[in-house]
Amino acid sequence: MQLVQLSDWLLDIAFVLYVLASIVFVVAMTGKNWAGRDPKQHELKYGRIAYWLALIGFIAQTGYVVFRWVAGGHSPTSNMFEFMAFLDYCIILAYLIIYRIYKLTVIGAFVLPLGVIMLAYSYVFPKEITPLIPALQSYWLHIHVTTAALGEGILAVGFAAGLMYLVRTVPQDVATKSTYWLEIVLAVVMMLAGFIGMESTFSRLDHKTVFELSKEQLNFQGEMEKMKVEYTLPAIVAPEGSKIVQAGPMAPLFTAPSWMEGKDAARKLNTMIWSVISGLVLYGALRLILRKRLGAAMQPAVKDIDPELIDEISYRAISIGYPVFTLGALIFAMIWAEEAWGRFWGWDPKEVWALIVWLFYSAYLHLRLSRGWIGAKSAWMSVIGFVIILITLVVVNLVIAGLHSYAGV
């Protein structure tokens, strides 16, 4: 019990340190031209502080992983919270490795905020240590999930570097297709941040809306009762054919279309609408304050970085992450599936999406190595690749049910 407490604290400490490191990294990059400063000295000094903050945060998170592993008796990769936190751990680890190779401050300015968002996202899910269901009781849980997460973490660094390349190189003096799409990518990041902000605020406020559905299900006492759906966020969309049992802060504006299947479909749609709204509000506010495109505002901070080097870092991260991902998410997965389900491959949605990620990065590598897709094309692909990874990790678990669906939000 105390170990669990300790591991929770360590994770909180890591989170705070990552936030601080992100801020210092941004200061290191944007403050270079403040009055009376030597830009090189400034970047070096603050970059070093930020790096150490990230490193200590990483050590704290290592403590979290170890203590939670000991307390729970299994690697902390068995539910959505644990997995997202572990993925974040791998992203930071991959960052530390790549930083040791290239010693480039700006990498941290892109990867650490990504790490903060991923860790904050994990906090949205239930945090309890749950005992393992039979399907997860295998040492392959430790091997398969951790290796897959490590591969995805390294690929995430490839994405961060790709995004950095785009911010650095997409010309911002005129509006083009590239600036448009870059803004969309940044707006989507804002939506993720908005979702996390809304979800964590409202779960503390306890302004629940509870709906009763017309469908019935068996409860644990063996009686039939009406299904209930609980919204943490204010309800914009009500489930079809439902009535409100406990009113929330606002009355729903419309009902979800009937083709949306599943008990929680309307709630997920509601969450998505709020994410889009809050993301757009955040994005709009930033645009109003900055009075230019976000990409244009970020560009000066990275303008003296060699784009070819960032391109290479992105490619390097992907070429290291790809074999690790293949090993963890496909090969180990096949061996475990053979042992647990008696077939190494069953076209379960999660398996298919892992294959899609793999096919996509295979295409990336072939395009780069034999068709000369370097620079911008390659950077856009690294961004799309990460979006596919997120679909695999999040959408497949939460939307498409399958053998892999964890108990989650």
Added chain:
Amino acid sequence: MDQIKCKCGHANPVGTMLCESCGRPLELEIKGEASFPDMRYEGMARRSQTYSRTIIDRIWNYFSSVKVAIGIIVILLVASAIGTVFPQQQYIPVPAPTEPDVARFYTDTYGKLGTIYYTLGFHNMYSSWWFVTLLVALGTSLVICSLDRVVPLYKALSKPRVNQHKSFLKGQKFYGEAELSPETDTAALVEAASAALRKRGYRIFRNDQAMMAEKGRFSRWGPYINHIGLIIFLLGVLLRNVPGFYLDEFVWVREGQTVAIPDTPYYVKNVQYHTEYWKEEEMAQELDLKGGAIVKSYQTDAILYLNKNADLPGSTPDLVEIKSGPIVVNHPMEHEGLALYQTGVQEMQLGALNFVLVDKKAGNKEVGPIKLDLYNVSAEQQVAEGVKVRVLDYFPDFVMGKDGKPATQTNLPKNPMFALEVVSEEDNTSEKLVYLSGSVITGKEDSRYTLDFKMPDLIDISGLMVRKDKAVPLIYFGSFIFMVGVAMGFFWQHRRIWLQFHGTRVMLAGHTNKNWYGLKQEAGSMIEQVKLPITIEDKSKA
């Protein structure tokens, strides 16, 4: 014309871009192109780039194109994604035994889109003819792409050239040159540069005026090795279609029962089944499970038998015990490639009905117990001295048939119906009783006997999946080779540095297939150590 003659006099095979002897670009002179040819195979001839006359050449050329390979990959990727939009037929959550049921499921659940999905056959996408064709095409592309390139690569790598032609060096992305003072000792410089690079792990090829340093050549084989791994993998997948290589069966075995495993000489007995739940004290944290529980294990204690008479059709099975032990999720029972997996369970199913026969005429006296085993009905049983019960009829899953006669829907005892006859030997009378849905119907109004209900025997029925997959070792082997290949190709890089002196001019060039940053650092530190007055120009930036 089978050969191209270079200015230096060497005769090269058709398609060669750089002279095999002196390295002078050949195509450049023929076509007058401004750019330097692709460096990947050092200008060696590639079959696909050379011939295109016969149909085989055309097919070869088509599949040797990486563009085509990428096209196939992308189509596979998109198709795979579409296949997850709605569940595949094998994963639909409700039983749909017939094709119209399946169609109805997609229409009812997903509306118009579901109908389209079903009509296009996307509900069985991954085994559809076109998806399999795509996989075969990808395999073909893998084989041809590899063969087309591995030959020239082998030729190129086995003959490293120290004296590359000047235009070759100048053509490199990584290049620098400088003028030296006339009294420079070039041989000493070559020596010093060689020593510096040798320390970094380079292999040195040299003569007095020139040097080539090379490292990580083996990494160039990485892509071919990983493609061979993939080919082995795909062969393994194809092998599963060969009879005898792959077996996929499912058996339900109730406690105490022994059943034959289809298509094998084996039998399996379910000794006992039980589900275990996590106890509260075993949990790391207190959880609010809302009255539920979390399963700890599904376990069948089983015995595997071999039927020694399996080869004699019609003979009685002669079972020999081979293995016994628990089968739990993640830990199948294995014997010579055959594996039994704990896959499903039906708990608390009716196993036998228990009654007590009551004699109403003797003041409701209990005559004796009756057990009706639902799976193994005995035709007659002795209840007490002089009293027997006969089973006249048994319908495990009773329905009233359309012809007005009783019938059974399935062989499973979901709704058992018994017609019984109680025979009393003392007075030589018999009486009929019918048991159905928890009630007893007697034949006469003032019958002598009736039945009192007792707790029925409940049993667990365990679902065991039986698999044999002889292709699995090959599939794992292919995966292993693939990993070796990608690790070689991505974690090491082939780096080469050329240093040449032409009179007082020094030329330095470098090439790598990956990680230019690393090459620049190594070459840079060598330049610094040897104090060459060269600044490297990076042509890609120009």
